[in-house]
Amino acid sequence: MNPFTALEQQPPALQSVQLLLMGVFLTSYLAAVTSLLEANGRLRAAWVALATGVGMGFVFTPWTLGALIAAGSVGAVGLFIGASWLLSRALGVHEHATTLLPELEEDESPDALPALISVPAAASGPAARGRLSAPTAPAPLG
Numbered sequence: 001m002n003p004f005t006a007l008e009q010q011p012p013a014l015q016s017v018q019l020l021l022m023g024v025f026l027t028s029y030l031a032a033v034t035s036l037l038e039a040n041g042r043l044r045a046a047w048v049a050l051a052t053g054v055g056m057g058f059v060f061t062p063w064t065l066g067a068l069i070a071a072g073s074v075g076a077v078g079l080f081i082g083a084s085w086l087l088s089r090a091l092g093v094h095e096h097a098t099t100l101l102p103e104l105e106e107d108e109s110p111d112a113l114p115a116l117i118s119v120p121a122a123a124s125g126p127a128a129r130g131r132l133s134a135p136t137a138p139a140p141l142g
Helices: 003-008 012-033 039-059 063-091
Strands: none
Touching: 012 039, 012 063, 039 063
């Protein structure tokens, strides 16, 4: 059976439940794989995604259709994350050096700053992070 014809033959009473489960699955999966939440929140979102993914298998008439939609959603999110990571690496968005030093006044010397807030120069830069390491800071907005 073709999955697209099986999707058209779903009972109309279940379509709203199916859409709700698909929305909750996609939202909770995105919350689980991104760093929008802390560790406990990501774990809870992963459990919600797992439960709604299993629930999609129950509400779709051939259960494989629910599994295909869940797998397609996971694949699409993975492709989007990979493409955005490659694009940020290609554009050099994460190559800027961040500093914790405050702005100096014109009459101040760099020796006047406390040694606790200085960042060693050898710990920053693309050579120290590795060639294809994960981004370390969000992209600047301004």
